[in-house]
Amino acid sequence: MAKAKKLSQEELEGVQSPVNNINNLYMSIGRTMVGALRSLSELDALEKTLQEAREALEAKYGSVTINLVTGEYEEVVEEAETVE
Numbered sequence: 001m002a003k004a005k006k007l008s009q010e011e012l013e014g015v016q017s018p019v020n021n022i023n024n025l026y027m028s029i030g031r032t033m034v035g036a037l038r039s040l041s042e043l044d045a046l047e048k049t050l051q052e053a054r055e056a057l058e059a060k061y062g063s064v065t066i067n068l069v070t071g072e073y074e075e076v077v078e079e080a081e082t083v084e
Contacts, residue, residue, distance in 0.1 A: 057064070064073040
């Protein structure tokens with residue numbers, strides 16, 4: 001049986017190092033993407049909660065503009081269209 005041919009230790013490390021760095025970067029990107037997907041899911045849930053709160057307030061007060069600092073609100077008055 002023929003003796004296996006081998007790279008020098010320096011040559012092997014020259015290949016191993018970038019491969020390991022690429023793999024680490026892929027893992028980092030994967031963790032970032034999972035975090036982004038979780039954040040998007042949380043954002044969707046928060047937007048749904050906000051929409052439900054808006055609908056409840058509109059059912060109670062009608063169409064209003066709310067000052068989110070003071071809680072004061074004003075009715076929204078729609079202007080009538082004029083036909084020329």
